[in-house]
Amino acid sequence: MYKFSIITAVRNGEKTLHDCFRSILSQNYLPEHIIIDGASTDNTLQIIKKHQLKGFRYISEPDKGIYDAMNKGIKLADGDIIGILNADDFYANQDVLSKIARVFKNPDIDSCYGDLIYVDPDNTDRVIRCWRSGTFMPKRFYYGWMPPHPTFFVRRKIYEKYGLFNLSLGSAADYELMLRFLLKHKITTAYIPEVLVKMRIGGVSNASLKNRIKANQMDRMAWKVNGLKPWPWTLWAKPLRKISQFMT
Numbered sequence: 493m494y495k496f497s498i499i500t501a502v503r504n505g506e507k508t509l510h511d512c513f514r515s516i517l518s519q520n521y522l523p524e525h526i527i528i529d530g531a532s533t534d535n536t537l538q539i540i541k542k543h544q545l546k547g548f549r550y551i552s553e554p555d556k557g558i559y560d561a562m563n564k565g566i567k568l569a570d571g572d573i574i575g576i577l578n579a580d581d582f583y584a585n586q587d588v589l590s591k592i593a594r595v596f597k598n599p600d601i602d603s604c605y606g607d608l609i610y611v612d613p614d615n616t617d618r619v620i621r622c623w624r625s626g627t628f629m630p631k632r633f634y635y636g637w638m639p640p641h642p643t644f645f646v647r648r649k650i651y652e653k654y655g656l657f658n659l660s661l662g663s664a665a666d667y668e669l670m671l672r673f674l675l676k677h678k679i680t681t682a683y684i685p686e687v688l689v690k691m692r693i694g695g696v697s698n699a700s701l702k703n704r705i706k707a708n709q710m711d712r713m714a715w716k717v718n719g720l721k722p723w724p725w726t727l728w729a730k731p732l733r734k735i736s737q738f739m740t
Contacts, residue, residue: 495571496593501562502536502578524547526565540552572647581689581692584689602647603679604681605639611690611691612692625639668714
């Protein structure tokens with residue numbers, strides 16, 4: 493059986509952390525859970541300390557942002573498969589990790605991903621938008637495509653071989669990592685056509701048109717640092733698609 497490591501980066505997440513914890517503890521396939529707390533000033537640390545169960549580890553210290561925290565968690569991970577679940581997010585049902593485990597029974601699969609739904613931050617039963625990923629084809633990156641990062645599970649050996657999150661890319665660090673893994677290094681992946689994660693709406697890079705345009709500049713840099721050249725319309729397709737997800 494494969495061992496999972498789920499990384500949760502959090503800072504001042506007392507309002508949502510319980511949901512994240514419950515969704516992991518309810519899984520039929522229990523993982524190692526590593527929590528990286530960025531020196532929270534609310535009750536987050538107290539909540540974390542109450543969560544000390546088998547397979548649970550945490551550290552609490554200042555960091556350089558969410559992707560720095562994720563890198564710390566990946567370095568600590570013992571699992572064969574690594575997933576990242578933010579403190580605001582939670583798994584769609586108790587079978588998510590079991591389904592992921594079945595995919596990785598194929599030794600030729602390096603990664604997998606699925607669908608995601610955005611929910612109201614206060615009423616998580618209210619669906620705002622659905623992100624249907626679709627089957628991976630390399631050319632789709634050139635049309636602004638990317639998988640939802642919280643649904644992206646990767647073998648630990650891939651991180652060891654191709655590196656962690658690039659902190660210089662800001663909010664585009666997850667995009668750059670998936671671009672690097674899937675397009676540049678051509679790791680194998682599988683699409684699970686089901687909702688795997690529920691995400692509370694309100695990400696920083698999508699909070700406004702101004703923020704999305706700024707993030708677009710970092711997306712361009714993601715291609716550049718990997719020595720890849722996008723088609724002219726690639727990086728406009730991505731922000732326009734992102735913006736449309738948040739239109740009501």
